Amino acid sequence: MLLVILDHQGDALTEAGREALTFGRTLAGRMGVDVEAAVIGSDASALISEAGQYGAATVHTATHELLTDYGPDAHSSVVEQMIRELEPDAVLACGTERGNEVMAHVAARLDAPFVANCVDVTPGDSWTMTRVQWGGSLLEDCALDADVALLTCGLHAVVAEPGDGQEPDAESFDVALTDADLVTLVRQRVVMEAGVTLPTAPVVCGGGRGVGSAEGFSQLEELATLLGGRVGCSRAVTNLGWRPHSDQVGQTGTRIAPEIYIASGISGAIQHWVGAMASKHILAINTDAEANMVVKADWAVIGDLHEVIPAIIAEVSARRGS
Amino acid sequence: MRILCCVKRVPAPGAKINVTDDGMAVDAAHLGFTTSPHEECAVEGAVQLVEQHGGEVTVLTLGSGEASEQLRYAVSVGAAHGVLVDVGSSDWDPQRTAAALTEAIVALEQEQPFDLILFGNESADSGGFQVGIRVARALGRPVVQGIKGIEVSGDGSAAGTVTARREIDGGFEVYELPRPCVLGVKEGLNLPRYPTMKGRLASKKVEIPEVATSAVAGGQQRVKLHRPEETVSETVILGHGPEAAPAVVDVLAELGVL
Known part of the structure; x- marks a missing residue:
């Protein structure tokens, strides 16, 4: 048995x-x-x-x-x-x-x-x-x-x-x-956030070193909120202190499995890829058409994420408004 | 506080890992080596606790003689001692690794037990998710995995508790363990510091004692390592720059996430 x-x-x-x-x-x-x-x-x-x-x-x-x-x-x-x-x-x-x-x-x-x-x-x-x-x-x-x-x-x-x-x-x-x-029973359970979380989110908007700064993630936040998803990031980003470690997607972070992973400014190092590879679909946004993430994605947009993401946000809002 | 950190030398994460011709090991020819990421945070966490409460940090590893490089690195960021269980370059199975570490810890504790023993949650390479738990149970001490926050009651010596936070989906769980105890920690516990000049000098001078082991092979044995088949996907380029936005939103609509 x-x-x-x-x-x-x-x-x-x-x-x-x-x-x-x-x-x-x-x-x-x-x-x-x-x-x-x-x-x-x-x-x-x-x-x-x-x-x-x-x-x-x-x-x-x-x-x-x-x-x-x-x-x-x-x-x-x-x-x-x-x-x-x-x-x-x-x-x-x-x-x-x-x-x-x-x-x-x-x-x-x-x-x-x-x-x-x-x-x-x-x-x-x-x-x-x-x-x-x-x-x-x-x-x-x-x-x-x-x-x-x-x-x-x-x-x-x-x-x-x-x-x-x-x-x-x-x-x-x-x-x-x-x-x-x-001895090892849970003593206390602290809920930090209700609702959709990184491992269960249907959409994850991930950002890497290419986002450029902690502030640069605000556009990703906006898109994620709009799509009912969550922001994720690469290990480089948590090591730089731009995002909390709980947002890290990868071998030393969270394994995600969303319907779509929108990976922006992420080169796609193996440590990140293994956390993202269970995603059902991947869309990469990157200035480098040869980046590992672009090569492994289903779809890609070649360009500056800080121009592409606001355009996607505007397009989503426009279609929902019409 | 006497704190022990068990660490492992692994190829630097991010590198492409190739396998030797016989499939029994990772081809180390073109790889840089480092301390497994969770364990780098364990060392930093231990050093921070000792800075708050006094005491000293010992770092223990099982591996080849080259692994003394990782012990010296730990000394360069604040550990006091490094101890090596030299088993040559072959990878040991989890049961044997745990038995050898337990043997070494019992020897190191002849005069006084460690108040806290830290492991990485899992090693970056073999990822067996069990060595710390096996050692803790062999020593008869409580252990919790997945820890991203540690607080120590009192001055950290002898009796007292350790409060440990474990991240879960959307929040965290809190455990309270009596000392001495064992924790499996994860990256995110802290951001490890870089070595200071003084630390580097200390790491060059420190003696790395070696301890022998009588541990025998366990029930899980490697047959071979291999790389997974790469799934080749045809990437559809939706466009260049902001003009691609409508095509992106078409995809989102198609997937039903709009």
């Missing part, structure tokens, strides 16, 4: 949770086993149904008064208990910050190997997998020798797609937590 640990927010799966089940369906098919899913901290029926739509035959829910918010020790303790009781052949989560953190804890608890951010997995007597290195600019094939395969799939390694959509069996899992599992 393949056990998929589901990332969820309230009573809905996150896109990462859907991706894990989508990746898991293919893997379970190769293993010749069923997909079962684990939901930690909720037993909402909507969540269980959605897990079924994405291919889970059984959903194990673990609820506890101390599991209402996230904690790496508590969550990994639950997964460890599930592994001991349910005896899965493999455990898969999506390679989000949390997914990788929980699986690394589980691996350390079991003194077992853990392979992070897989893009392809071949089960067998000896498992082989292809995993992401350098944030995606290099791949590593590796062999795994383990009693239970502990894996994450790379975030956005697959596009989430529902499966046959049967109503799954729901099983309540009894958990026992110790004091040691409670």
Whole structure:
């Protein structure tokens, strides 16, 4: 059996949770086993149904008064208990910050190997997998020798797609937590901004060194607001202190997956590209027609972003007005 | 405060990475090397804490003899000591790396434990997302990943807490850990300083002791490294300068984001 640990927010799966089940369906098919899913901290029926739509035959829910918010020790303790009781052949989560953190804890608890951010997995007597290195600019094939395969799939390694959509069996899992599992619970949760955020924005307006200054981003802000999107930037920009690090798109920043990424004044160094490559479409605005970002984009405008972006803003406003 | 930072020597981010003919390693022939970005911020964060609370920073790495260059760099920006676990040029798997670092830390803590141990959230190259967690669990200390803010209660010595902020979508989570503890930090924790002349001189003089390890291979072994297939996309040039705006907005309308 393949056990998929589901990332969820309230009573809905996150896109990462859907991706894990989508990746898991293919893997379970190769293993010749069923997909079962684990939901930690909720037993909402909507969540269980959605897990079924994405291919889970059984959903194990673990609820506890101390599991209402996230904690790496508590969550990994639950997964460890599930592994001991349910005896899965493999455990898969999506390679989000949390997914990788929980699986690394589980691996350390079991003194077992853990392979992070897989893009392809071949089960067998000896498992082989292809995993992401350098944030995606290099791949590593590796062999795994383990009693239970502990894996994450790379975030956005697959596009989430529902499966046959049967109503799954729901099983309540009894958990026992110790004091040691409670040390790392979240104490406080601070919301800085409501609404659309960089990882979930349908449009991202990114700026690089070519924007020229912190003030230069005001045009990008205006366009992003107009399109219901968010501003992103390159590592060069955060290193220059023009934008906060939370706006950085790249290997050391955020992985974005918008409908369109409008990349202005960004050369497209590999460290930035790996954060942007899951974008469904890319439009580059650059004075250099040979820039890496222009070459890799679907569409490009060759020109000064400080002339092009105001013209786009005016055109959008004009069409909406008419 | 006694703070330990575990760092890794990696090829400078941004460079095009090529693989050796046998596929077992990165071709280092034309690469510059640096400290993995998250860990550069870990060192800066540790130095700032010591400036506030007193104490000293030790930097530990596992790698080839050349990795002492990154230890010396850490000394040039304020660390006091550097320690190398010399394992030659081969990449070790995450379990073995963690076991070797744990062994080294236990040896370094014979007289006194570190109040705080900092790792990078993940290394820029192999990106295993686990070594810091494995070390923390082996030492029996709490650990949280993804940290972009650290505050230390009291004077930083002995008992007390560390408050750590982790950035999440649209805000942050706050954790409060008892010392001693371990944090996996991320770039954005700070903007690392540049070395001073005094720091450079200190880094040249500092002795880099080496410690041996008995760690054995774990269950994940490299078969080969390769580059992903490049998807060649035909870029459609919508125009030059502001005249291209209507064509851009046509695209936005087509995608339904207008």
